[in-house]
Amino acid sequence: MPESKITELRGEIDKLNLELLQTLSKRASVAKEIGSLQTSAGVSTYDPMREQEMLNALVATNPGPFDAGTIKSLFKAIFQASMETGKKADKPKFLTSRATKNEDTVVMVGDVAIGGKHSPVLVAGPCAIESKEQVMMTAEFVASRGVKLFRGGAYKPRTDPYSFQGLGEKGLQIGREACDKYGMKFVAEIMDARDIDLFIEYVDVLQIGARNSQNFTMLRTVGQKTTKPVLLKRGLSSKIEEWVMSAEYLLSEGNPNVILCERGIRTYEPYTRNTLDVSAVALAKLETHLPVMVDVTHSGGRRDLLVPLTKAGLAIGADGIMIEVHPNPAVALSDQKQQVDFEEFDNYLKDTGYHSKLSEKRFEVYGF
Ligand code: PEP
Numbered sequence: 001m002p003e004s005k006i007t008e009l010r011g012e013i014d015k016l017n018l019e020l021l022q023t024l025s026k027r028a029s030v031a032k033e034i035g036s037l038q039t040s041a042g043v044s045t046y047d048p049m050r051e052q053e054m055l056n057a058l059v060a061t062n063p064g065p066f067d068a069g070t071i072k073s074l075f076k077a078i079f080q081a082s083m084e085t086g087k088k089a090d091k092p093k094f095l096t097s098r099a100t101k102n103e104d105t106v107v108m109v110g111d112v113a114i115g116g117k118h119s120p121v122l123v124a125g126p127c128a129i130e131s132k133e134q135v136m137m138t139a140e141f142v143a144s145r146g147v148k149l150f151r152g153g154a155y156k157p158r159t160d161p162y163s164f165q166g167l168g169e170k171g172l173q174i175g176r177e178a179c180d181k182y183g184m185k186f187v188a189e190i191m192d193a194r195d196i197d198l199f200i201e202y203v204d205v206l207q208i209g210a211r212n213s214q215n216f217t218m219l220r221t222v223g224q225k226t227t228k229p230v231l232l233k234r235g236l237s238s239k240i241e242e243w244v245m246s247a248e249y250l251l252s253e254g255n256p257n258v259i260l261c262e263r264g265i266r267t268y269e270p271y272t273r274n275t276l277d278v279s280a281v282a283l284a285k286l287e288t289h290l291p292v293m294v295d296v297t298h299s300g301g302r303r304d305l306l307v308p309l310t311k312a313g314l315a316i317g318a319d320g321i322m323i324e325v326h327p328n329p330a331v332a333l334s335d336q337k338q339q340v341d342f343e344e345f346d347n348y349l350k351d352t353g354y355h356s357k358l359s360e361k362r363f364e365v366y367g368f
């Protein structure tokens, strides 16, 4: 074999490779430019007709030695690669994304830290604020068990318009008074963007409920008007992406203190009120840097599931748990079936492994 000839031809191949690389790179830049123009004009970057025309032209002028099929698959691979590069370059950087910020966001509610390496917190209190007496009793009791975050709805999102809708501003006043008296922070749901000033005045954490999870006007208003922490529930049938995008509304308007809360999604299963999507908790933590909580009351909708769902949530990495407690659930004006009374709450704390740690009461999760 004439070694020198082979070396010479190999040199030629190396040169051609470089030329191909230059040409391919140049082609990719032009394709990217077209893609950006199409994206800003709101047109799709994929045009199958155009692709077919280009392939036809190439096959028609193909000088060989490749056959038509090979030319088509080679160029299809080039088209595909250019499209992918364009897509990657166009992908917006979301503020909620771990790709934008890798370290965990820790949301501070007063001196309570939620997220990161902090152990999980407990949010407890009645479904609805029904009376001063009911709230004072519950607040005193849960505070005595170490709860730092007290929940109670003053504006209730009810399916039936004739059922109890909440005490409104009066309810916010009661919740505030109870939290101040017993040294807790107040979490309550905002249902209407027009109430934002009231919520800024009375509450420490603004809850955005499942039904308003995609109320974009309210998300924007809350994001613009306050940096107080927001507890954002997942919508009844929201995909994880939709839930995260709702958080994006808050962050993009200037409020970085968002806590996501998985509260179960609607499925075909009637044994539970909703289906707790534990994988969503893990995924939300992987995809975003925000703290993620689990609402065990509304997800299962059953008292007998509160302990196992809490354990599942903590095992998969939840940064907190929300549970509803009422002095007498049988006469509660909402969610009678799933709120726990004081004795049941004590059993729940014992069975889930919630105990005193460095004077702060939090969940002990080392058992998992
Ligand atoms: C609530 O927590 O009071 C509530 C109404 O929950 P959700 O929005 O998850 O149904």
Ligand code: MN
Pocket (backbone or CB within 6 Å): 127, 128, 298, 324, 334, 335
């Ligand atoms: Mn409820």
